[in-house]
Amino acid sequence: MKIYRLQNIGSIEGLEVCEEPTPEPGPDEVLVKIKATSLNFRDLSIINGWFPFPVEEGRVQLSDAAGVVEAIGSRVTRFAVGDRVTNNFMPGWFAGPFREFVSQYGSQLDGWMADYRTIDQNELVAIPDSISFEEAATLPCAAVTAWNAVAGIGPHHRVLTQGTGGVSLFALQFAKARGAQVIATTSSVEKAQRLLALGADHVINYAEHPNWGEQVKAITGGRGVDRVVEVGGPGTFAQSLKAIALSGQVSMVGALAEGEMPGYLDMFLTFARFQTIATGNRQDLENVLAAVAQSGIRPVIDSRFTFEECKAAFEHFAKRNVFGKVVITHYA
Incomplete structure (x- = not known):
């Protein structure tokens, strides 16, 4: 599979596309075929070296994604192959108030800028049929x-x-x-x-x-x-x-x-x-998905870029002249 890693922190040019084996899910994990991701200001701050928390070189970027479950581990009960899913923004925070700083996508954990990702089943939420992959990928950080x-x-x-x-x-x-x-x-x-x-x-x-x-x-x-x-x-x-x-x-x-x-x-x-506001937990994301589906709210998408155009997406976003979310599609 193709995957982008931030090999050098300090500029968009530090992002490098790599070829790596498609991962296999562990017993409690699912394999997600990523269909869309979106950019947040934190992503730009990580790449440019502005992020206020430690960042490890070589980490896969982006914290917000949506995709399809392609394989499941032996103990997975929350999802089945073919389910449409999006990810919880803050790993391990499922409900209740914010109590602890944890490792985050793009800084100490690999994010979603890839063709596939394995992830613990508890970090995902199902996407209602009325919400597209691109729309769902805008929700974990900004909407919550x-x-x-x-x-x-x-x-x-x-x-x-x-x-x-x-x-x-x-x-x-x-x-x-x-x-x-x-x-x-x-x-x-x-x-x-x-x-x-x-x-x-x-x-x-x-x-x-x-x-x-x-x-x-x-x-x-x-x-x-x-x-x-x-x-x-x-x-x-x-x-x-x-x-x-x-x-x-x-x-x-x-x-x-x-x-x-x-x-x-x-x-x-x-x-x-x-x-x-510390973004929100998995329950908040579930509430947002339900509210968007029931109210007919359509997430505002400023622009779409392909997976191959990810650097161009960051360059556009860096101009800070957007109206809504910048989305990267992963349909290849």
Whole structure:
């Protein structure tokens, strides 16, 4: 089989395609024929050497995949040959709160950038028939993160999302499905129209309104939003504090934008809850799959690349000018 390994950390050129034997599943494992994978910012950070955790050279990249079970071990009971599956993002975290940092795909464990992968049966979830392989491959990281970032949101709540990456668009879709009002930000007129078409109630161009937190307050009659899905981190946090309603929640997802963090007093005076989001567990992924299937939500796919074009997929993603998820198909 063909498999990509990150032989040299520091750039996309460190990815090398190798030929290796197709693995055989152990007693508790299944062999998955991988049909699609998707990119997350963490993948780019691993390749470029920005990842905040240790990364072993030679590891297979990508944490999100979907495929078909081609063989099963002697003790496997959860799946049968032919089942359509996707993987749990955080190995070993099946339910309950986040309690432990574990080895992760692409850093200390081989990921999914390959034709086949063997994996313990408990790390997989079945894909409903209404969800394609490409769509399913977008869900383990971004959709589960967004799901937990807007947990508890319902009608009469207001939510702020930032930009047009995978987490932000899933958060918009999940919040709208729950009846909330959504304010989104972008710096592009064209993307603003697409955000409105996706269901956003208001869109703020942060290039035209760098003090966009005040714009949020104006839209909400001075109250602010009940939930901020914070993906920018240092570069956006000060405006998020202006946008959050008293006693609201800032769901802290990422740190994509450079800048200085506000001081303790600025945070204290919002009386808000600041909740870091550790993606989610296997039960969360099962809930996301059910919600997507039942609500008719369609994951937004920015672009598709073939397995042979994986470096081009990373190069496109690295430009950070995307609307939704970048997907790699493995149909050869």
